Amino acid sequence: MPAEGNVPASPRSGGNAATAAMPKWVATVALLLPTYAWLTLAIFLPLCAMFAFSFLSATPMGNEQVSFTLQQYAVFQTQPYMIEVAIWSLMIAVATTLGCAILGFLAALALARAGLGRSRQILLILIVLPFWTNQLIRIFSWTMVLRSGGFLDSVLHFFWAGAPSIGFLYTRPAIVLGLIHGYLPYMVLTCYIALIAIDDEIIEAAMSLGARWWTILFKVLVPMAMPGLVSGCVLIFVPVIGAFMEPRILGGPVGVTLGTVIEDQFTQAFNWPLGSALSFIMLAVVLAIFATFSGVLRRNASA
Amino acid sequence: MKTAGRIYLAFIIFFLYLPIAVMIMMGFNRSPFYQLPFQFTLHWYSVLRDNTQLITAGWNSVFVAVATTIIATTLGTMAAVALSRSTFRGRNVLRILLLPPIAIPWLITGTAMLVLFYWTGIGRGFHAMLIGHVALAIPYVVLVVGTGLQTIQTDLEEAAMSLGSTPLHAFFSVTLPLLYPSIVGAGLFAFAVSLDQFVISYFLATPGFTTLPVQIYSAIRKGFEPDINAISTILLLSSMALFLIFAIFVRPGGKVDKR
Structure with missing residues (x-):
């Protein structure tokens, strides 16, 4: 390579090594150490401590006698209602993920294919913007819309004076609705990135060969956008399974999930x-979810 | 088909903004029980001014967010430079180790911090929250600054060094100025992550030191008046403003050649 001929081969380690005060690996370690020390203190050590705690028979506070036990992990046998809680938590998470997948994929498709030109960027920012605000406040906002006598009922009564209340706050559908509202932008983003990568010519080819729109949707667009769909589903399912504030606020008495049990x-x-x-x-x-989908997630992240 | 797509997008945007709009509107509505019809008032904003609990919590949130921004941006930028400018074994492992703060549900990391900090005597409160918030913000900083570094060609640094500049001097006089928008963007990102953080703060708050989201959560559970809407509106609008400034600084997928 001629360009490198008159430049010292590798400037930082080669030509300037004599003038540089410290070897390069020292600089690298010094740059990395604070970050990883901080993460160790804040994330990795706490997880280890919690792992140790999970084998104790009681919380070591006061004069409590504490011994080593595996009984905490048998909770699903000793407290059978926990199985029901776990199943409801899974169903809420699955319903939320599915809802986001359908609504979000279609929104991404509309965004990528509606020929919006420059306003596309603005629409994308509009969709992501609420995601950037406090999730707690957005969930709290839904209570004002959904409660009986709330905004939804007021609108209904405006059009139909004697209508019965359709507010459904403190139900499981309310939890799912709030969670979909909270995580939908994730799905729009991941699907949008996958969909704009699809060449227009592929769709034109399918159309010129007589494919109907549903054929194009299910045989071309969905399969080609699958990495985006899968990434979106993982990114939504994982935080939703750990949600506790949303079921607490929108579910009220029926909002008992794994998250709220842990919080309690x-x-x-x-x-x-x-x-x-x-x-x-x-x-x-x-x-386990991350391990299963790590291939898809990594390919998507590098794309 | 195109019209249908646009109608659908309008519906999605309506769905995303409806509760937020209702929440903001109710902060200006006279009824303390959120009754309609709408009657405009600024009453709840003046009530808010006298609600010292919420105001204190709000300032606490800002303090934590400012401290988080300074620490996380500094540490994260250092790590991003090391991760993208030098090659060594184990670099990919270090990159993967940045994921847990983002990927593990905050409920798990938050309760884990509570366990460790209680056990070791670190305790709860401002310093504990700071430890947690910085850890959550660092991965985003590394990501934003790392992306910024990729757009700056190393040949500029190398040119400076071949002209006799030391690596350190080349970094501060060539790379850092070019990197400035990314660092500001990362700082805004860190600020927003901390300002909106609820779960970690909730487990690490003490009765004497809470942040705004924690205070709002306990108000929602114990009973509240529309001054909660007033403070929520303020928090909401500040987050949105931060995001828009962020979007201007770090154009995601921007085509500007930073040379």
């Missing part, structure tokens, strides 16, 4: 070992 162990019941064990069971599920 740490804030109300003070059964930290049980909370830790439940957290680790949840973490295992999360890691």
Whole structure:
């Protein structure tokens, strides 16, 4: 390579090594150490501590006698209602993910294919903007829309004076609606990135060969956007399975999920070992999901 | 087909903004029980001015966010430079280690911090929240600054060094000025992550030190008046403004050649 002829081969390690005060690896370590030390203190050590806690028989506060036990992990046998809680949590998470997938894919498709030109960027920002605001406040906002006598009912009564209340706050559908509202922009983004990469000519070819729109949708667009769909689903399912504030606020008495049970162990019941064990069971599920889809996620991230 | 697509997009945007609009509107509505019809008032904003609990919590949120921004931006920028400008074994492992703060549900990391900090005597409160918020913000900073670094060609640094500049001097006089928009963007990102963070703060708050989202959550559970809407509106609009400034600084997928 002629360009490198008159430049010292590798400037930083070669030509300037004599003038540089310190070897390069020292600089690299010095640059990286603060970040990873901080993450160790804030993330990795706490996870280890919680793992240890999950094997204790009781919270070590006061004069509590504490011994090593596996009983916390048997919670699904000793407290059968927890199975029901887990199933409801999974169903809420699946319903939310599916809802986001359908609504979000179509929104991304409309955004990518509606020929909007320059306003596309503005629409994309409009869709992502609420995502950037506090999730708690957005969930709180839904209580004003959904409660009986709330905004939804007022609008209905404006058109039909004697209408019965259709407010459905404190139900599971309310939880799902709030969660879909919270996580939809993720799906729009991941699907949009996958969809704009599809060449117009492929769709034109399909149309010129007589394919109907549903054939194009299910045989061309959905399969080609699959990495985006899968990434979106993973990115939504994982936080939703750990949600506790949303079911608490929108579900009221029926909003008992794995998340709220864990929250209660740490804030109300003070059964930290049980909370830790439940957290680790949840973490295992999360890691299993990431391991299963790591290939798709990595390809999508590099694209 | 195109018209249908546009109608659908309008519906989605309506769905995304409806509750937010209702929430903001109710902050200007006279009825303390959120009754319609709408009667305009600024009453709840003046009530808010006297609600010292919410105001204090709001300032606490800002303090934590400013401290988080300074620390996370500094540490994250250093790490991003090391990760993108030098090659060494284990670099990919280090990159993957940045994911847990983002990828693991905050409920798990938050309760884990509570366990460790209680156990070791670090305790809860401002410093504990700061430890947590910085850890959550660092991965985003590394991502934003790392993307910025990719757009700056190394040949500029090398040119400076071949002309006799030391690596350190080349970095500060060539790379850093070019990187400035990314660093500001990353800082805004870190600020927003901290300002909106609820879960971690909730587990690490003490009765004496709470942040705004924590205070709002306990108000929602214990009963509240529309002054909650007033403060929520302020928080909401500040986050949106931050995002728009961020979008201007770091054009996602922007085509500007930063040379």
